[in-house]
Amino acid sequence: MYTTEIKTVEDVRNIAREKLKGICGVYKDCDGDTRRLCQGQSYGRALGIGGIGSGASFNNNFLALRKYNLKMKLVEEDFTPDTSYNFFGKDLSMPVMAASVAGVNSFGGDSVITEQEFCRSVVLGCKAAGSLGWRGDTYTYSLEKSYGINAIAEANGFGVKIVKPREQETIIKFFKKAEDIRCIAVGIDTDGCGSYAMNTHNKPVFKKSVEDIKELVSATNLPVIIKGVMCVEDALKAKESGAAAIVVSNHGGRVLDHTSGTADVLQPIVKELKGKIKILVDGGIRNGYDVLKMLALGAESVLIGRDIIRASVGAGIKGVQIHMEYMQKTIQKAMKMTNCKTLRDVSSGILNY
Numbered sequence: 001m002y003t004t005e006i007k008t009v010e011d012v013r014n015i016a017r018e019k020l021k022g023i024c025g026v027y028k029d030c031d032g033d034t035r036r037l038c039q040g041q042s043y044g045r046a047l048g049i050g051g052i053g054s055g056a057s058f059n060n061n062f063l064a065l066r067k068y069n070l071k072m073k074l075v076e077e078d079f080t081p082d083t084s085y086n087f088f089g090k091d092l093s094m095p096v097m098a099a100s101v102a103g104v105n106s107f108g109g110d111s112v113i114t115e116q117e118f119c120r121s122v123v124l125g126c127k128a129a130g131s132l133g134w135r136g137d138t139y140t141y142s143l144e145k146s147y148g149i150n151a152i153a154e155a156n157g158f159g160v161k162i163v164k165p166r167e168q169e170t171i172i173k174f175f176k177k178a179e180d181i182r183c184i185a186v187g188i189d190t191d192g193c194g195s196y197a198m199n200t201h202n203k204p205v206f207k208k209s210v211e212d213i214k215e216l217v218s219a220t221n222l223p224v225i226i227k228g229v230m231c232v233e234d235a236l237k238a239k240e241s242g243a244a245a246i247v248v249s250n251h252g253g254r255v256l257d258h259t260s261g262t263a264d265v266l267q268p269i270v271k272e273l274k275g276k277i278k279i280l281v282d283g284g285i286r287n288g289y290d291v292l293k294m295l296a297l298g299a300e301s302v303l304i305g306r307d308i309i310r311a312s313v314g315a316g317i318k319g320v321q322i323h324m325e326y327m328q329k330t331i332q333k334a335m336k337m338t339n340c341k342t343l344r345d346v347s348s349g350i351l352n353y
């Protein structure tokens, strides 16, 4: 379907810009600035690809990362950095995975990309680049229409399934389906309880207590991930509940206006819980330089959201592969220039504040 001329991230983004006309400008900086096309869709209109309300939470992710700079350290032996990373026993090419995103066809229609094609592009494109695709959940998904789980099954279980904080019974059924296809891990996006899309389509979502999460953890033999942690208290409760990992995330600024940027809340959480639970982060991460900043602030690995939407809309599986390879190249560059041979060498010492 895609010609061999599509080779670079720019090729992919140029196609995506055409297909996403009126929805996303595919700008050089995807920063949630109020003047961006996607932000014009807020205040009661469909969220599209933007942030909620004023867009401050989306924008704060970008601004928080911008406060940190990388420290160059160059008078050393030359080397090729090793970006390899192990996630729940699976060897990945780098500590970057595709975030659980869903409902992409709801803002452009099937002519832009069908939901099934979107999920396939993410999971198979990531796999081709040695990375891992996470899949999300929205009101168009059900146990019968599990687009994400279908795609992960096609990749022989090479994926992660995140379920919205629906009724406990429904979440557990999704987890069982994920288990059946040998998914790597499952989880819930606790911040999804702020989702308008679910509530307005009669798919209720709920806040989840420690007891609720304990029930989910004991219902599956897969590692359980709690996504949407923005404070130390929730991180501690996720640990107490038996979760295997947390994702520091404000859902790309889509569930509550005026939250902090994730890079700003990461450090206190790391201080409290490093080594006790896997700590991942997402929000505004656009290249390997941003990835390295988040790792230097203490995250073990990161997720990327909006860029993966653009990559899959632009060139499907190939587009996602090209984008993930770009991420790896830029991480390598960042590691070389900050003198990090492996991920173990990354520390807060490589940052200038």
Ligand SMILES: Cc1cc2nc3c(=O)[nH]c(=O)nc-3n(C[C@H](O)[C@H](O)[C@H](O)COP(=O)(O)O)c2cc1C
Residues within 6 Å of the ligand: 048, 049, 050, 061, 099, 100, 101, 102, 103, 104, 135, 136, 137, 138, 162, 189, 227, 249, 250, 251, 252, 253, 254, 282, 283, 284, 285, 303, 304, 305, 306, 307
């Ligand atoms: C269009 C869209 C749909 C999303 N759907 C989900 C979802 O179904 N489940 C989920 O856990 N997160 C969802 N997210 C949040 C992402 O997983 C991720 O946290 C966020 O996109 C990261 O920020 P970034 O887009 O700036 O990289 C969605 C984000 C976008 C932009």
